[in-house]
Amino acid sequence: MAALPLYAQLINLLAAILLLLAFAMLAQRRVLSLIDLFAAQGLALSCSTAIVAYGTHQPHLYFSAGLTFLLKVLLLPWLLYRLIRKLDVKWDVEGLINVPTTMIIGLVLVVFSFNLAVPISTLASTVTRSTLGIAMATVMLSFLMMITRRKAIPQVIGFLSMENGLFFAATSATYGMPMVVELGIALDVLVGMLILGVFFFQIREQFDSLDLKHMEKLKEGE
Amino acid sequence: MTLSGFFSQFLQLAIALVLAPLLVGWVNKCRAWLSNRTAPSILQPYRTIRKLFFKDAVIAENASSIFRLTPYIVFGAMCCAAAIVPSLATDLPFARAADTIALVGLFALARVFMSLAAMDIGTSFGSLGARREMFVGFLAEPALLMVLFTASLISGSTSLPSIVDTFAHRELAIYPSLAFAGVAFVMVSLAENARIPVDNPTTHLELTMIHEAMLLEYSARHLALLEWAAALKLFNYSCIGLALFFPFGIVVSGTDWLALLGAAPALIAKLLAGGFALALIETLSAKMRIFRAPEFLGTAFMLAVLAMLVNLLLGA
Numbered sequence: 028m029a030a031l032p033l034y035a036q037l038i039n040l041l042a043a044i045l046l047l048l049a050f051a052m053l054a055q056r057r058v059l060s061l062i063d064l065f066a067a068q069g070l071a072l073s074c075s076t077a078i079v080a081y082g083t084h085q086p087h088l089y090f091s092a093g094l095t096f097l098l099k100v101l102l103l104p105w106l107l108y109r110l111i112r113k114l115d116v117k118w119d120v121e122g123l124i125n126v127p128t129t130m131i132i133g134l135v136l137v138v139f140s141f142n143l144a145v146p147i148s149t150l151a152s153t154v155t156r157s158t159l160g161i162a163m164a165t166v167m168l169s170f171l172m173m174i175t176r177r178k179a180i181p182q183v184i185g186f187l188s189m190e191n192g193l194f195f196a197a198t199s200a201t202y203g204m205p206m207v208v209e210l211g212i213a214l215d216v217l218v219g220m221l222i223l224g225v226f227f228f229q230i231r232e233q234f235d236s237l238d239l240k241h242m243e244k245l246k247e248g249e
Numbered sequence: 250m251t252l253s254g255f256f257s258q259f260l261q262l263a264i265a266l267v268l269a270p271l272l273v274g275w276v277n278k279c280r281a282w283l284s285n286r287t288a289p290s291i292l293q294p295y296r297t298i299r300k301l302f303f304k305d306a307v308i309a310e311n312a313s314s315i316f317r318l319t320p321y322i323v324f325g326a327m328c329c330a331a332a333i334v335p336s337l338a339t340d341l342p343f344a345r346a347a348d349t350i351a352l353v354g355l356f357a358l359a360r361v362f363m364s365l366a367a368m369d370i371g372t373s374f375g376s377l378g379a380r381r382e383m384f385v386g387f388l389a390e391p392a393l394l395m396v397l398f399t400a401s402l403i404s405g406s407t408s409l410p411s412i413v414d415t416f417a418h419r420e421l422a423i424y425p426s427l428a429f430a431g432v433a434f435v436m437v438s439l440a441e442n443a444r445i446p447v448d449n450p451t452t453h454l455e456l457t458m459i460h461e462a463m464l465l466e467y468s469a470r471h472l473a474l475l476e477w478a479a480a481l482k483l484f485n486y487s488c489i490g491l492a493l494f495f496p497f498g499i500v501v502s503g504t505d506w507l508a509l510l511g512a513a514p515a516l517i518a519k520l521l522a523g524g525f526a527l528a529l530i531e532t533l534s535a536k537m538r539i540f541r542a543p544e545f546l547g548t549a550f551m552l553a554v555l556a557m558l559v560n561l562l563l564g565a
Contacts, residue, residue, distance in 0.1 A: 039425055043429065043555075044425070050555070130547060134555075137558055
C-alpha cells in the first residue's frame with residue numbers, strides 16, 4: 028500500500044471519527060449528550076474541511092470550514108440548548124427499537140452505503156474520494172436516527188446531522204460546492220432550525236407533549 | 250527450530266508465570282491508591298497463592314472428575330496462550346501451532362470447563378455464575394475475533410507473531426481502524442477478565458458476582474491454580490493488546506536475540522502503564538446491571554466491525 032500524504036491520513040481519521048460519532052448519536056439516550064455529540068460532529072467536519080483546504084490549496088474551503096464551525100459547533104447547539112431549557116424537556120430519548128438492534132441495522136446500512144459509494148468514488152479524482160462511503164453512511168445513519176426516534180428534538184438533530192453528512196460528501200467527492208450554494212444551505216439550515224423551534228412550541232401547546240405519534244392522527248375525536 | 254527460539258520461548262513462558270500475579274498486585278495497588286485507601290503489598294497475590302497451596306483441599310461429596318480436572322485444564326490453557334502471545338519476542342517455535350483463532354478457542358475452552366465445573370456441584374450460585382459467564386462470553390467472543398481479524402486484514406496473516414512482525418516493520422501512519430479496534434479490545438478485555446463495568450473482581454456479594462461465583466466451591470491448591478490462571482488471563486490479554494497496538498520493544502525477526510535483554514524491561518514498563526490505565530478505568534466507572542452487558546459488548550462488537558469496514562474502505 029502506497030503511503031498517503033499526512034493530510035490525507037488525517038482526513039481519513041476524521042472521516043472515521045465522523046462515522047463513530049454518527050453511531051454514538053444513534054446509541055445515545057440523553058438529549059443533552061445528543062447535542063454535545065452533534066457539536067462534536069460539526070467540529071470534526073469543520074476540521075476535515077480545513078484540512079482539505081490546506082492539502083489541496085483551495086482557499087474558499089477555509090471559509091466554509093469557518094462557517095461550519097460558527098454555525099454547527101457554536102450557534103446551533105446553543106439554540107438547541109436554549110430550546111431545551113425553555114421547553115424544559117430533559118427526558119431520556121425513547122427509541123422505537125432497542126439500542127443493540129438499532130446498531131446492527133446501522134452496521135448493515137454502513138455496508139450498504141460503502142457498496143453504493145464504490146462505483147462513484149472510482150469516478151472521482153480527488154484524494155478524499157474514499158471517504159465518500161463514510162459520508163453516505165453518515166447520511167443513512169442520520170436517516171435511521173430520525174426513523175427510530177419518537178420525540179421531536181432528536182428527530183431535528185438527526186436532520187441536522189444528515190446535513191453534516193451531505194456536506195462531508197460534497198467536500199470528499201468534489202472539494203466542496205460553490206460558495207453561493209454553501210451559504211444558501213447554511214442559511215437554510217439556520218432558518219429551518221428556527222422554524223422548527225417555533226413548531227416545537229406549537230406542537231407542545233396542542234398535544235402537551237413532543238411525542239410525534241400524536242401527529243399521526245388525522246381527526247381529533249379518535 | 251533454533252536454539253535462540255527455544256530460549257526466547259522458555260524465557261517468555263517463565264516471565265508470564267512469574268509476572269502474572271505481580272500484575273494483579275500492581276492493579277490492586279493502583280486501585281487502592283486511586284480510591285485513597287492503604288494499598289496492599291504488590292506481592293499479596295503471591296502470598297495468597299502460596300498460602301492456598303499449603304492448605305488441605307476440601308471437595309464436595311458429589312463432585313465429579315470434571316470438578317477436579319478443571320483447575321488443571323484452565324491453568325494449562327492459560328499457559329498455552331501465554332506461550333503463543335508474543336510478549337517478548339516473535340521468534341516462538343510454539344506459536345506456529347496456533348493462530349489467533351485457535352487462541353480465542355483456548356480461552357473458550359477454559360471458559361467452558363470453568364462453567365461446567367461451577368455447575369457440577371449443583372449449588373445455585375455456581376450455576377448462576379456459570380450462566381452469566383457464558384452470557385458475557387458469547388457476546389465478547391465475536392467482538393474479540395473481529396478485533397483480531399482487523400489486525401489480520403492489515404497484516405495479511407492470522408498468526409500473532411507475523412502480525413507483530415508486520416506492525417513493527419511498517420512505516421508510521423495513522424490507522425483509524427486500529428484505533429477503533431483498540432477501544433473495542435479494551436472493552437472486551439474488561440468483560441473477559443471480570444473487571445468493573447461488567448463484573449467486580451473484589452466482590453463477594455452473591456447477586457452481582459460472575460467470576461467469583463464460579464470459584465465458590467474451590468479451595469486450597471485448586472483455588473490457587475484458578476487464581477493464578479485468572480492472573481495469567483489478565484496478563485495474556487494485556488500482552489495481546491500490547492502486541493497489537495504497541496509492538497515497540499518486542500524482539501522481531503531479523504534482530505539479534507541478545508535484544509531480549511532490552512525487551513523484558515520494555516514489557517514491564519508497558520505493563521506498568523497498562524495496569525495503571527486499567528485501575529483508572531475501573532475507578533472511574535461503576536458496575537453495570539447485568540442486562541446492560543449486551544449493550545456494552547454490542548458496542549464493542551460494533552466498533553470492531555466498524556474498524557474492519559473502515560480498513561476495507563479507506564485502506565487505513
